[in-house]
Amino acid sequence: MTNLCKICMAREGDWDRATLVEHVRNAHGDEPESVEQVYPDLREEVVASPSEPKSTDDGTGPDPDGPSETLSDDLIDSAYGKKWFLIGVGGAGNNILDAILLRRETLAENNERRARIWKGGLAGYGLLNTNVSELEQTYYAQEEKGYSRNDLLPNCTIGFGRHDYAGAGYRWDIGKELMEADFEGDADPFRERWDMKPERIQDSQAVLFVHSVTKGTGCGATPVLADSLRENVLDDDTVVPKPLFSSVVIPSKGTEYSEFGGRAKVNGVVGLARTSQAVDAIIPFDNNRLENVQADIRPQIDRLSEYNPPQYTGINRPLVAFLEAFTMSSVPQFLDRDATMSIMGDVFDPADSFRPVEDKYQLNPDVSFTPAVILAPVLGRSRANTIDRSKLEILVRNALFQNKLAEFDPTTAWGGTFLVYGPPEKMDAVSDFVADGALTEIISGEEFLDANDVSGIETVDVHVKQLVTPDLDDVHLWGTLWNPTMSSLSEMYDQAQRLKQEGNSEQAENVRKEWDAVEALFSALGRENMA
Template identity: 60%
Template sequence: MTKCRICFQTETEWDEDNLDEHLLGSHAADETSVRAVYSDRYDRLFEDGEPTDLGDEDDSEPDDSGQVDQIGTSMDDGPAVDDDLLDSAYGKKWYMIGVGGAGNNIMDAILLRKHTLEKNNEDRAMVWRGGLAGYGMLNTNIAELEQTYYAQELKQYSRNDLLPNAIIGFGVQDYSGMGRRWDLGEKVVQADFEDGNPFRDRWDMDPQDIRDAQALMFVHSVTKGTGCGSTPALAERVREEVLSDDYVIDKALLSSVVIPSAEDKFGGRARTNGAVGLARISQTADAVIPFNNERLQDVQGDVKPRIDGIEKYNPPQYTELNKPLVAYLEAFTMSSTPQIVDQDATMSIQGEVFDVSDSFRPVEDKYPLDIDREYNPAVVLAPVLGRSRDARLDKSGLEILVRNALFHNKLSDFDPTTAWGGTFLVYGPEEKMEHVSPYVNDNTLREIIGGEEFLNVDDVSGAESIDIHVSQMVIPYLDDVYLWGALWNPRMPSLEAMYDHAKQLKEEGNSRQAESLRDIWHLVDPLFSCLGRENMA
């Protein structure tokens, strides 16, 4: 019996007579998923992105052996993808760049996770191989770079190799960092671009690979001078010097950023840098994913993946913190991997896929029209990742999974009832997703997420709605069901603490730091004035 690999309904549940008609009748509006999951049928069913009229066309087209099943589906689940395609950057999800000490550590954790999966011959290694178009590391501190897995093992770089390949401010600083000064971090980037384009001429990153990826992601912190000051300037330069300006819609650019807690022990400088860094990166980025160290510490161990060697290359205080962060990005990477992994029935990822832009573009047109802003700020995506080990999930089990994700395993501090909506992905092995899928198809899971205890979709004023997008996927090599989520623009105590401290310093301070804040305050307000449901149009 044939089952649709997008909605997981069997042929007996379809209103249509065959698979082609079902795809056009039930999934024509989700052309991206049809293209990704049924690439062999896509050209026949769509022309220029629009559904075609099948007319009396016979759906039963033989495969190479001449065999077809009862409703025209090839007996073969599809050929394995060519290694050349997997090794190409084109169409893969991310090009990732770790900036500064924190960004280098997180990038190391991602690369070590990829190596762990490959070394153990785990099928999940295909997620990173098929999703990571390329990567790079940049820093102003040569000592931090020298200690990375990237430099020591992957590239085997000496100090002399690192200077041209990974240093920001080559020849214009002493390579010892920016001393928590965001303004200095910005200056050294500008110096790098005065006489050329280091992405093309010097840094160990291929501009074509960056252009070929679906999206570019910067990984960094906002407490020190490099992550806070250099990253926004780098993002601007990527837009201007690397990415094509011929497109009507720009390539997606995201920032995964580690932020200080509301009661951070580092004090005022970290909060001020946080406010400035987030505001400046939000000028260029489409979306910002803030991770809070306090929440990363508190999440349950069931979303901390195995990463061999992380203790050697990450500082002791960050080895456990970076594991759930990597798990979240791995799930995000998985969400559109079906476009390039092989379709062998024993390991194919099946279901709805969403592109990077699907995580933030639906909220962009919810911003008010009548506010005079210096710029349109990035969408803030609050990250959550829940897990259920239940053998068979029913409605009450899904409620527990949602609670686990939105309360126990949220990776930043926020109030879900203040979000503008969100994007969610539920995924797991086929034998468990068979029980979950009906609750997705009849909107039960969406109703649970939107309930009063969670996103509380009925608590909204005005004409706009609180939108919740839920996708589902079968991942054969998992044991449990997971719920990944990105909530849009909720109120976040740690961000409010940054803003309040910076505002007080701007209004009452008599220091150079206060004066520099006053000079750029017109850039700070737009981002923070959009957080919370009350600020939605």
């Protein structure tokens, strides 16, 4: 088998030196921590070459050939180039942000190197809600910020001074109006009162809104918030606008669906459609699927039950695991030299998940906007001691069927982006399957994405990236599939369409006002709608 550098995944023919030692010395000599982690037997030979004196740096002083420790410390505290600015909107969004922060604290308290994923991945974060009682119960308010109710009202509430802070009551139109009230006239709560610093938003790679689309606050307020953020915070002079993501939660059938009848379904359709006008990509998580995923993708999150309601402690774990994998792939390694010990391989930036599919939409001059790309989430895991093609097929099946985090049909997707990651001793074999296209071929096969089943000129593209993560024991497959048909969304659409056609109420009229956006989004789902 061709020699492979396990740090940068470059093959022998691509090295700039003849031997592995020479390549590692030349390409990674300034990364002694990475060399020690991946090639402990070579560290002394790499760091102290025959023509150079052995370094006396014990890791506590400045590196004469690289940035000083002071500079590194300054950069790791900076938001510049970090992956996400994360905003939790409404009760569901508040709970998920709490779960992420508690996951970060769990990793840090256990001295796991993976804590660097969140340290290097979060440029900043904040909570917003119309319900101050929900805000008071959060880890963010109680421990992260130590806020009193008087602190929460200006720093975290939507519609400050315009209501009784008791929530939007499953009325998305009220959530919308309260958020709009915050920006009336020349008001700019980002700069005037919210504890979300505009410069940190500007410095991040992308903004991620986390919310529900079936209640009132997250559903109604988030699209207004996204539009206002673009207008008030982000630079209009950029050639390519900063990516905005929406991570949305769809409720379980039999709970909110049955308890609140068609309200949650109609809110979901309208919320998704309005959000799709304001953001670039939407990641829908289906609570039914989150409840049923296997235990091996439910990460440890200490004290979660103290801050998440009992019905969410189980489903938020795999959701956090998915976002953690998404985050670690583009944590900027220059911020912390130790971070290269945790993240090596392809850099996978936020836009890589949705940009490849944007120009596959049909040209339609009568449509005022192109809807956000729907990214159906999957996350699989293989505990196999050795990885061969059959084990990869099992891993793909595990991700696309047993552990998909939303209900969808993979054979209807426009394609997708995948990230395979694991420890160096296993990724050595996996890398061969990535390099020769075998993993792409498996994912594209008839049993999975069925990439050959297309009727138009456009192709079903599959992009596979890889990472080496020494702190893990198993190989994982993370993925987002573009614009598939989703049964849970179809059921919601049918309910909203009946209301729109037959209803004679204010709710029905609100749906009619948003129906062009609904049609634009839902007419893009399914491979038959690809240009």
